[in-house]
Amino acid sequence: MNALAARRRHPAAIAVLLLLGLLVTGGAYSFLAPKDANAAAQSAAADDVANGKDLFIANCATCHGINGQGTKSGPSLVGVGAASVDFQVGTGRMPLPGPNVQAPDNKVKFDEQEISDLAAYVASLGPGPAVPEEKYTTVIKPGTPEANKAIAEGGEIFRVNCAMCHNFAGAGGALTRGKYAPPLDGVSPKHIYEAMVTGPQSMPVFNDSNLTPEAKQKVISYLSAQENQTNVGGLTLGNLGPVSEGLFAWIFGLGILIGCAVWLGKKAA
């Protein structure tokens, strides 16, 4: 106790205390935070649509209505298509945990079979975009001249159509009133494709006459190529543009140099 008391005025004491406090709070939180209950969902039904309907009634009908016709708290799902369900449920955006300006991507609550059952049911309500064919969601790998050309074209399409919200590197951007365009790294090609066809939340729809399926595939391939590329310049600072660079220059650039100046100023001649 005496040893501890003797060090209570040590310059590092505040820092150590803060660190300790943060660690304890953080540790306690991760220990006590509510865990996900196992989502009760039936499986092994012969009829996909029937099973999908069951799932729908159990998980979605509160907001979207018993027949998917929509209520005050949720839009109608007639004609949104299987692609929409696959995107919204497959990225964990639906079921929505609570009302918010925008549904954030979240932990996926259903397995693939359940998602496809749900999609089949919603698709049966009215015609809409289907889950894309796999040939359009396969990423074109760079290497051959044609592949490189396709990726470069994808880049041009991306900059013209997507970068204004999603940022040049797909790092995401702000929209009005708390809405935002989410970051695109780590999103699966299928989901990117589906987002383009269905236009979730604030996103506009890029239908097939607007952007052909091949063009969409090129955009997806460009994003993947950009993501898999080595960062030639070093740390990217989140690819957020000059704001993060300026912050870095002030905090680290100036910080280190002032540290050196203080050290030099203290040095006896």
Place this chain on the structure above:
Amino acid sequence: MSTTNETRPAEALRTGDRQADERASATKPLGGIAGWMDDRIGAAKGVSFLAKKVFPDHWSFMLGEIAMYSMIVCLLTGVFLTFWFVPSASQVVYDGSYVPLQGVTMSDAYRSTLAISFDIRGGLLIRQIHHWAALIFVVSVFVHMARVFFTGAFRKPREINWVFGTILSLLACIEGFAGYSLPDDLLSGTGIRAMNGFMQSAPVIGSYLSYFVFGGAFPGEAIIPRLYSAHVLLIPAILVGLFTAHILLVFLHKHTQFPGPGRTNKNVVGYPLLPVYVAKAGGFFFIVFGVIALISAVVTINPIWAYGPYDPSPITAGSQPDWYMGFADGALRLLPGWLEFETFGFTWSMNIFPGSLILLPLMWTIIGVYPFVEAWVTGDKREHHLLDRPRNAPTRTAIGIAGISMYVVLFLAAGNDLMAIKLHLSINDITQTLRVLFFVAPPVSFWITKRICLSLQRADRQKVLHGRETGTIWRYADGRFEEIHAQLTPEERWVLVQHESQEPLQLTAGKDANGVDTPIARKQRLRAKFSRFYFKDRVAPPTPSELEAAHHEHADHGAALDGGHEAIEPAGAGQERETIKADRQHD
């Protein structure tokens, strides 16, 4: 008519501080190569004058050095970049080694920047050093400026050098912006587009101005070569020229120093340039270069390859200028759109014009004239080589902080979109809040800063009169408690009492024989009003007699209470807590 009292009571404490004047060094003839050189160019006198120049030691005096060295780093790396950069807007098809852009049509400027980044050995590192050094250059210029402002180093005789520095800082920003616009990537092209919009926002002449600068309609092919000439030739030439004048004036005026024992307005206490400062400052150049190179080797800056080539149709989220132009961008983001109107067939873009074309000249004019305004208010015509501690000039410090708070609000506004996504807030709310803060933050921060300064001055006064609180509480056999106060050393005390306390100007009779105000009196009244604003709240440093009285009191108590300690009594209202000078080993 001066607000300063010529006879400083604290001066008495300095008797015996002064060293005898240095004996002039005997001149002796030079031999060898130095002698040969001296016979021909006669530089020995000048060199020995410079070598003996004394500089005071303080880390904050090196902020300007950081600026100087990062500018030199920019010049060196910039020369390397000109070897390969092609300042041309002519269109080419890219066939370099960066795959995601192969086959894309782009300007030669962008192609050559990609080549520097991917195909020229060391090119990317040099490019990043150039850009990081530029950011750090402007950072250090601003921080250096803040240091000069808050310590009052701009006072006579250094006003002209302050103006030079002001122009230098503006040029640094413009130079940076020109460089940012050169690679013709999506971000820099967006910057040029914004610049184009700024020019067009000028009432009446806007569109003509834009056509004149761009050599036709936006974007055209003229702007990149024109910006290049400005970036590598025109602005650097002015920058280096003015900088030379800036540093020559520092030599001429001698460096300012912080107050301390033995430091007066007539001397400089420190070490000579040769050998001490040549080693220190020379070494510091390599430290600065090294730190910048380290950052550049580890952290990407301006990944032009990821932005893609400029094309007027796309734009990217997170389009911002480099930080030093951020406040102007922020002003544009805060200005409400309804300020635009049309009369006489002209559009008055008041939603853009104040932020784009008024803000920069206005801000730098205010900064530039400040020393003259303060000199007029104080009526102080004396030379100042001793710096003010910021707390001892509360109003000036508060004005500075108020100005900075305004700047910071604009600066934050430039990043409103990133604040919105990273903090999960609404961009509209952030913008509205910052609009309010733009007007509220300056007066609030003025008041808070001034109060803090005055409190610090009071604390200093207290410390001088009663010593430093040691945090050690003594308890006596009879139950009394007492905190031990340690006396300050004369050196410590000097720093706290040396400053002069300015008093508000007193109005002299301003009426003529008929009781009518003289015109001069009106001017005087204005000045007196300003003077009151500056010096109304003041905390005077303790005078020697006050100090004497305090010590005397302590000594009395010390005699009365054995051990030299005094109890903390349950003090009556308004009664100052008494302390004693005793030190611990006494017991």
